[in-house]
Amino acid sequence: MCKKYTFFLLFLISFSVLSQQSYYNKIDFSKSGLALKNDLATLIINTHTNFLSYTPGVWNASKQTDVNPKNATQVMLIYGFSNAGTTARTRGVNDNGGNVGDWNREHTYPRSLGNPNLGTSGAGADAHHLRPSDVRYNGQRGNKPFADGTGNSGTVAQGWFPGDEWKGDVARMIMYMYLRYNNQCLPSVVGIGSATSTPDDMIDLFLKWNAEDPVSILEDNRNTYHENTNNTYAQGNRNPFIDNPFLATKIWGNPPSGTPKPEDRWGNLTLDNTTFFKLKIYSNPKQRDFLFLNRKADFTLEVFNVIGKKIISKEVKNKKNIDISSLKNGIYILKISQLTGSITQKFLKL
Incomplete structure (x- = not known):
């Protein structure tokens, strides 16, 4: 016996x-700092297998990924906060174009701020940072850098505040773009904040917003769609900071003093590295x-x-x-x- x-x-x-x-099966989450950043960057680069065209690819992707969870005939408009007009939160899913009353494609990381310019392919056509937006409101934002504020979106003294509802979305999209395209999409170029407490060019503004504004159902829906390459307009990769905002803390450290730590959606990243x-x-x-x-x-x-x-x-x-x-x-x-x-x-x- x-x-x-x-x-x-x-x-x-x-x-x-x-x-x-799972998507993160090969990632060693006992790592932190730039080592973890580099591993996640490699993952989202290698799994980005479908490169969308700016037209019509991104249009069609947005009509799938940004559908209003409460009304499938609408898309959600980033920066929106009212029931109608330029600052509306929603618009008809097929009301896209370039005319007044239409929604178009907002580059949360403006093309002109990229080094080099993001253009209309590659980074410029990456659906993870392209969101439906009212044509006129998109024009009001232009290429203004993001700056802190409170309440609804709009122009502030130093740039553009995306609004309390959208600031977490923006932060996580900028973090994704930094990992995916490295120095072409530096956070310090697109936002007003300090990078002195982080190991590279991440700024405290986006760490703060990531912690203050939890992940929405819309963000989860976008991630789920894009990982599944059976979807015609899916890229194949995910935004890790949507899946777990605490990854930002693992890489760049805590958000500014007075800001709560972001949610650990998996419930285990906060474990000590020796037991993780x-x-x-x-x-x-x-x-x-x-x-x-x-x-x-x-x-x-x-x-x-x-x-x-x-x-x-x-x-x-x-x-x-x-x-x-x-x-x-x-x-x-x-x-x-x-x-x-x-x-x-x-x-x-x-």
Whole structure:
């Protein structure tokens, strides 16, 4: 019997992950600072596989990604805050163009501020920073740099305030553009703020806005659409700062004093680096119907038989053990996954 238990333990040895469970599966989130920034940049560059045309690609993408969650016949207009007119929050989904009353494509990172100019391809046609906007209101913003303010959007002393509803969206789009296009889209060029407390050209203004304005349903919808390359106008990549605003803190440090830290939407980036996603799986010879973890966790559980057929798949919440009582005796492959990674191990059920 002891030999059988020894064999059971020997099979609980980690090996390469069988397949990617999530978009961030290969990112080591125990890293921080510029090391994490560079890894995320590589990810969003490599997964950006569909390069949209400015016309009609971006138009068509916006009609899918920026639909009003409460009314599918409308798109949401960035900077908007009223029921109608130039500052309206919504407009008919097909009312796009260049005339008064239409919505057009707002470059949150203005083309003229890029170095070199963003143009109408590449960075200039990246749908992650292009948002529907009222034609006239878009013109009022022009290429003014973003500056702090309160309340609704509009011109302020130093530039343009996007409004309390939209400032988090803007911050996360600028962060994305910086990672995706590096020095062509420096945050310090498009916003009024200080970079002295960050390791590169990120400015405190965008860290502040990212923390103060939580992620919206609209932002999540945009990310979901663009990752899925089955969607005709999807780019294939995601904006990491929408998925988890706390990534900005992991890279560039805390927002300015007096600002709360941004939300950790995964609930684990705030863990100390020495304990972050280091789930370990072990057996207990006295409880053969369970496998055990070294700490409680939320995760996706999958079990495969030796020919690769998935026989268990479920979400597990706040558990430290895995019930394998339903399995017949034999060899299996266990995979547990979180947004931040996954581990795969063989085990023997006796």
